[in-house]
Amino acid sequence: MxxxxxxxxxxxxxxxxxxxxxxxxxxxxxxxxxxxxxxxxxxxxxxxxxxxxxxxxxxxxxxxxxxxxxxxxxxxxxxxxxxxxxxxxxxxxxxxxxxxxxxxxxxxxxxxxxxxxxxxxxxxxxxxxxxxxxxxxVGAAVRRNGARPGDLICVSGTLGDAGLALCGLLAGIEVEPALRQRLEYPTPRVELGLALRGLATAMIDLSDGLAGDLGHILTASGVGAELDLARLPLSLPVAEVIEQTDDWSLPLSSGDDYELCFCVPPGRFDAVQSLAAELSCPVRAVGRIRAEPGLICRLPDGGILTINGAGYDHFAVQP
Amino acid sequence: MxxxxxxxxxxxxxxxxxxxxxxxxxxxxxxxxxxxxxxxxxxxxxxxxxxxxxxxxxxxxxxxxxxxxxxxxxxxxxxxxxxxxxxxxxxxxxxxxxxxxxxxxxxxxxxxxxxxxxxxxxxxxxxxxxxxxxxxxVGAAVRRNGARPGDLICVSGTLGDAGLALCGLLAGIEVEPALRQRLEYPTPRVELGLALRGLATAMIDLSDGLAGDLGHILTASGVGAELDLARLPLSLPVAEVIEQTDDWSLPLSSGDDYELCFCVPPGRFDAVQSLAAELSCPVRAVGRIRAEPGLICRLPDGGILTINGAGYDHFAVQP
Known part of the structure; x- marks a missing residue:
């Protein structure tokens, strides 16, 4: 041929x-x-x-x-x-x-x-x-640089599934089909992204993990943020891993989720939730933009998680 | 990093x-x-x-x-x-x-x-x-499908230099710098391409050799062509190879020349030559479009060259 x-x-x-x-x-x-x-x-x-x-x-x-x-x-x-x-x-x-x-x-x-x-x-x-x-x-695109202190930080879907599937495959463990689907057939959130024009102040897709990708919004917008880890949307398998290991790296720094992370002023959150319901696309508020630089991750027990590294980096991480 | x-x-x-x-x-x-x-x-x-x-x-x-x-x-x-x-x-x-x-x-x-x-x-x-x-x-782009019987077939620059340089490098022979430059630093004919809007009826760049690339114009335009090989613009090293081997594959089917091949009605050829002179970009008429399908390559002695294959194909040719 x-x-x-x-x-x-x-x-x-x-x-x-x-x-x-x-x-x-x-x-x-x-x-x-x-x-x-x-x-x-x-x-x-x-x-x-x-x-x-x-x-x-x-x-x-x-x-x-x-x-x-x-x-x-x-x-x-x-x-x-x-x-x-x-x-x-x-x-x-x-x-x-x-x-x-x-x-x-x-x-x-x-x-x-x-x-x-x-x-x-x-x-x-x-x-x-x-x-x-x-x-x-013209002018309607949602960039990374519009987040303002007080904005809610929202994410779509669930986080860490693709990363967990990858861990399983690398370890030679059988991975359940639904989880493997999340790694191999990710669903781009096209309809949600379109619906968020005029509502979101900043947006990014989660390809390298929430901590690193949200970090790009923070850097571009010149702000900081606090994440409430208890509010992260997690599938049962990912929640179980965290429960067993106390390790939050799956939702925070594993790649390939292809969910959206976006910021909205609190007054627009009801509108976002209505849209998300119409699109059957779960959206959850998981934190808030702060004026002070840096990313604070508050653990369910009230403690603060220190972030090492900033998500998946194609030259820094050996798979 | x-x-x-x-x-x-x-x-x-x-x-x-x-x-x-x-x-x-x-x-x-x-x-x-x-x-x-x-x-x-x-x-x-x-x-x-x-x-x-x-x-x-x-x-x-x-x-x-x-x-x-x-x-x-x-x-x-x-x-x-x-x-x-x-x-x-x-x-x-x-x-x-x-x-x-x-x-x-x-x-x-x-x-x-x-x-x-x-x-x-x-x-x-x-x-x-x-x-x-x-x-x-809008409407000014020069496509491959506009060649008409009687059009002159023209090429810029010289043909086969990059192919000869590649042969030399593959054989471990020292390649003279000018020839090697043609392989490693090809000059895209951007100014000539722009100048040919409104003049050329069809155009393609020579990435896979004249026979194959002209073939794309012929197929798209539903025409045939006759090439006069004695008129092909050749550098001295390429002319010497042909003289010694009687093998025309360097200008006809070696890749990477990145010259332009285009068709013009004969009445526009003077205008093309003036533009080419202004741009210091040599252009030569090397053949003519025919109504009958197929590509005829006339040798300098009047014989006909049969073409085997149609230029460089990334899956058919082993370098």
């Missing part, structure tokens, strides 16, 4: 046809139209075998996740997904593997109406790089 | 500040403004160590080339370079290597006024993926 056959067979028609794609896969560049009074939001992420996923991971899951991590970034800006590009590097042109990968990528593309408009396929160590492109009305 | 330090130290400020970048490196997404009545042109390319460059290649050259290949795609559409994103995967956070890489990337960015607006750094086998973003007035 040549590079051109591969593109024609698997990647020429992923996601819906869109009127804003003047030219898609198959020329030197794709040509795109951004509607008037909108900004283009873009994010590029690379997933590398052995670092971000196990080399023998289900290729459909790799296809899903490689797009999901970008959609999560769009969600965190409040941008509407539009187009993707894909650079796929493979040791060999394995038809079954590529078919499964593209099916996982295509299913998530269809779910969010995002069109694959171009990319590159090449031989080499397995890795997947995806750029997502979204649209947002 | 952490991922965040690395970005801050080397990648936060590459290329000029641009008014159309509402938000650059450092949030979940970059935010960009496309001017009214313009389309966005994008292209994504991955360069992998051991496939696209030697692992011990000068990192500044890798930085240059990883951006140059994308700029060449923009040139081939007649799009004006605007922004880049970069996914850099490295075995280790080697400060010297990264500094040299970013210097090469930054020098070419400055040359074309292109701003690095985001990306990703991760650990893994060495590879570089770059997306370029350009701007083109």
């Amino acid at each position: 040549s590079e051109f056959e591969l593109i024609r067979d698997f990647f020429a028609d992923i996601g819906p046809v869109r009127a804003d794609v003047a030219l898609g896969v198959g020329d030197d560049c794709a040509l795109l139209t951004v509607p008037p009074a909108h900004e283009l939001a873009v994010s590029l992420d690379a997933l590398v075998a052995g670092i971000h996923f196990f080399p023998d991971c289900d290729p459909a899951a790799i296809g899903h996740k490689s797009l999901a991590v970008g959609l999560s970034d769009l969600a965190a800006m409040g941008a509407e997904p539009a187009w993707s590009t894909l650079a796929l590097t493979l040791p060999a042109a394995d038809r079954d593997w590529i078919g499964s990968f593209s099916a996982g990528f295509a299913a998530l593309s269809a779910r969010y109406g995002i069109r694959l408009i171009g990319g590159d396929t090449t031989r080499g160590p397995l890795s997947v790089t995806v750029q997502v492109h979204g649209l947002v009305p | 952490s991922e965040f330090e690395l970005i801050r130290d080397f990648f936060a400020d590459i290329g000029p500040v641009r008014a159309d970048v509402a938000l650059g490196v450092g949030d979940d997404c970059a935010l960009l403004t496309v001017p009214p009545a313009h389309e966005l042109a994008v292209s994504l390319d991955a360069l992998v160590a051991g496939i696209h460059f030697f692992p011990d290649c000068d990192p500044a050259a890798i930085g240059h080339k990883s951006l140059a290949v994308g700029l060449s795609d923009l040139a081939a559409m007649g799009a004006e370079p605007a922004w880049s994103t970069l996914a850099l995967t490295l075995p280790a956070a080697d400060r010297d290597w990264i500094g040299s890489f970013s210097a090469g990337f930054a020098a070419l960015s400055a040359r074309y006024g292109i701003r690095l607006i985001g990306g990703d750094t991760t650990r893994g086998p060495l590879s570089v993926t770059v997306q370029v973003h350009g701007l083109v007035p």
Whole structure:
């Protein structure tokens, strides 16, 4: 199978046809139209075998996740997904593997109406790089730098599930399917991110753990925060680990949750809760922004947890 | 050095500040403004160590080339370079290597006024993926599908130099600096591509060899072509190889030239030559589009060359 056959067979028609794609896969560049009074939001992420996923991971899951991590970034800006590009590097042109990968990528593309408009396929160590492109009305994007003292800090979903699944897989322990799903098929919170435009003062997606990612909001906004760990939304398995070990690193510094962390003035919290209920997306307030710099994590017994490190760092942590 | 330090130290400020970048490196997404009545042109390319460059290649050259290949795609559409994103995967956070890489990337960015607006750094086998973003007035982009019978087929520069340099390096022969420069520091023909808007009927950049890349124009346009090999623009070293071996594969099917191949009606050829002279960019007519499908390569002695294969294919060719 040549590079051109591969593109024609698997990647020429992923996601819906869109009127804003003047030219898609198959020329030197794709040509795109951004509607008037909108900004283009873009994010590029690379997933590398052995670092971000196990080399023998289900290729459909790799296809899903490689797009999901970008959609999560769009969600965190409040941008509407539009187009993707894909650079796929493979040791060999394995038809079954590529078919499964593209099916996982295509299913998530269809779910969010995002069109694959171009990319590159090449031989080499397995890795997947995806750029997502979204649209947002001028001035409506939610950045990291708008948090103000007194804002509530909220998170969606539950924290630490993907990290626990990864620990289990690394230890060779059987991981229950629901937990493994959270690692391999994360759900980007696109609808919630869109709904939070005009409500959230700052937002980020949780890819590297709450402590580190919230830290980026604090740094960008020039503020500090206090987290009430008793209020963290935890699944039963994660809660049990913490109960048994007194170790909070799963929700605070394990990666791959792809939930949203955002700040809202307290007066808007009811509106946020209504929206979250409409979207069937659980949202919980877990702390408060302070004027004083630094991150304080209050333990359920009233003690203070000292944070070592700031989440997952691709060069600092050996998996 | 952490991922965040690395970005801050080397990648936060590459290329000029641009008014159309509402938000650059450092949030979940970059935010960009496309001017009214313009389309966005994008292209994504991955360069992998051991496939696209030697692992011990000068990192500044890798930085240059990883951006140059994308700029060449923009040139081939007649799009004006605007922004880049970069996914850099490295075995280790080697400060010297990264500094040299970013210097090469930054020098070419400055040359074309292109701003690095985001990306990703991760650990893994060495590879570089770059997306370029350009701007083109609506309807002005030059695609592959507009070639018409009778059009002259033109190419810029000289063909086969990068391929010859690669052969020399693979064989362990000393390669003269000018030739090696053509492989490691290709010059994207951005100004020529822009000048050809409104003149060229079809255009592509030569990344995989003239036969294969012209083949894409022929397929997309539903036409055929005849090339006059005696007219191919060749450097002295490449001409000598052909003289000695009667083998035309260097100009026809070796990769990495990053020259432009384009079609123009004969009546516009004088205008093209004037522009090329103004830009000090040599352009030569090397053949003609025919209505009959297929590619005929006429040898200097009047014979016909049969083409085997269609240029460099990342899955079909073992380097």
